[in-house]
Amino acid sequence: MTPLAEPLLAWFDRHGRHDLPWQHPRSAYRVWLSEIMLQQTRVETVIDYFQRFVTQLPTLADLARADEDEVLALWSGLGYYRRARFLHRAALQCMREHDGELPRDFDALAALPGIGRSTAGAILAQAHGLRFPILDGNVKRVLTRLHGIHGHPGQRVVEKQLWTLAEQHTPHERLADYTQAIMDLGATLCTRSRPRCDDCPLQSRCVAHAEDLTDALPTPKPSRAIPTRHTLMLLLRDHERRVLLQRRGPEGVWSGLWSLPEAENETDALQKAKRLAEVDDAQTLTAFIHVFSHYRLEIRPLLFEAATAAKRIADNDDLRWCDPTQIQTLGLPAPVRKLLNDTWESDA
Template identity: 70%
Template sequence: MNPFASALLAWFDEHGRKDLPWQHPRDAYRVWLSEVMLQQTQVVTVIPYFLRFVATLPTLRDLASAEEDTVLALWSGLGYYRRARFLQRAAQICVDKHDGELPRDFAALAELPGIGRSTAGAILAQAYGLRFPILDGNVKRVLTRHLGIHGHPGQSPVEKVLWQHAEALTPAQRTADYTQAIMDLGATLCVRAKPRCDACPMASDCVAKRDDLTTQLPSAKPTKAVPTRDTVMLILRDAEGRVLLERRGPQGVWSGLWSLPEAGDHDQAWRAAQSMATIDDAQALPSFVHVFSHYRLKVEPLLFDEATARPRIADNSNLRWCAPDERAALGLPAPVRTLLQNL
């Protein structure tokens, strides 16, 4: 075993995380679900979502046969909802083509929706103990600092070099533990800001520590201006306290989720509200900004209280009046759920 892996595993045996819920049992379904949830999300945030998800959908077959609204409701708040749709589609393919199991073959696994090279490697290494490297954000940070690799890790030439190192350093023995160990190192010690180099088992031959580069590595992504978009969200609430929700289309952000009807400005909002309900007056609620990865959304909520539904709403399957106690079973974007809870 190479010195890097030996030192990392020795540290893991003493300090690594061994009680994460997806480790008991550490089967392929639970590893896969955790890996997808952990993309762009920290462990502390993921744990309650993971526990709620597996309590409702404990097996891959359960996920494959679930209603999409159920899956999206369980995912609501984690963001990047396309991950949840890919998760369910992949489960359905596994039922149809792989006897209801995630395949052990790398090529077959990587062909499934939402499973890239690193996620496939994590499943094979952790669930099956097979020697496959991973390269998630934590691992990229550890390797760029330890090896002194400059350039943004998301750029193809840099990523290619990182994959070569990840492959070379992954041991044939204790692969599952090594995979967890290098993720743990990045998540607990080799963190983005103020890494704890004094406690790091790799500090003695870390290039970034030696050359005082921990604040420069990994190299930052080239910046570009993030645009801001404006929208008016219509909160049509009837005398029973129900709110009118609209299922979003298959394209764009929050696709397929239940959300609030939107308009470009207040005049459009009034016209849209009048087309869906008999309304009297409107109350402007405090605006807020929701940040996506590629733009900022400035939301102006407009509350129409005591609204009365127009008959055509009942004929539109993408519109529904929803009572507060019914919202938990629907996939709602997190800011919309919060907005309605605060009414």
């Protein structure tokens, strides 16, 4: 018995889940089916689907005989339908290559479609009491907190470390119960938000609890690359070095702030500029990127010199010719303010 397994199993005997449908009877077929259904899917969602499935197809041979359509119908609403096709194909493969049974050999089991390292371990431990570790979302959460491991568990180095720890904690007895116990701990106490540390049998050993890191661990998945949008900003300047500012609408980013008129492309830009002032062609300034929380904005400024001081349109609530002093008193987006400051500096 490992130092982790002892208190964990004692807790499991009193507070673990002992009435899940795939635990009675805990046959290899039923454990396999439950493990596949539980990939990326919550227990509460799976229970009804599991009952219906095993009622309809009670054995591996029944599954293998069924049409793929029938299997998919039983899966309907559960999502991630590739799992159902893998399940069916694996059953056929077991009939052909493994005498109609799920293999007890780890490599043969993990070679079946839809069964990876963790699922193979879960099946062998729960159905046959063999000593193999598992590493699902629950175990990752428990172990990152218990050992205070930073970094997203999806990262290779982190995951490798977690597998090593999972293997070290796995006891040599009561494998089925231990495997269920560590998942139950993650599912009922060591939850992502508001973990019930006061009831946890591992609290005294837990790094995250001692260092108040339970909210920070496991490290969340890094938000994926944000998209880049593009815009042209019209910098219209008259002979007195004033710049035309436009108030932004009530919707979207920078709502209500004073900014520069914008355009989607060169044609659009020239058209808009000519409506606003007497201009000729534009001078392209250096493009730059402004980063928001949810996207990057590439800003390409176009400088238009007004041919005369004459204005096509008068100042109003939403358009205003401003000199550098006035601009300091208005609310401008940071990148626009910087653009204007840089432009004046380089010209001065």
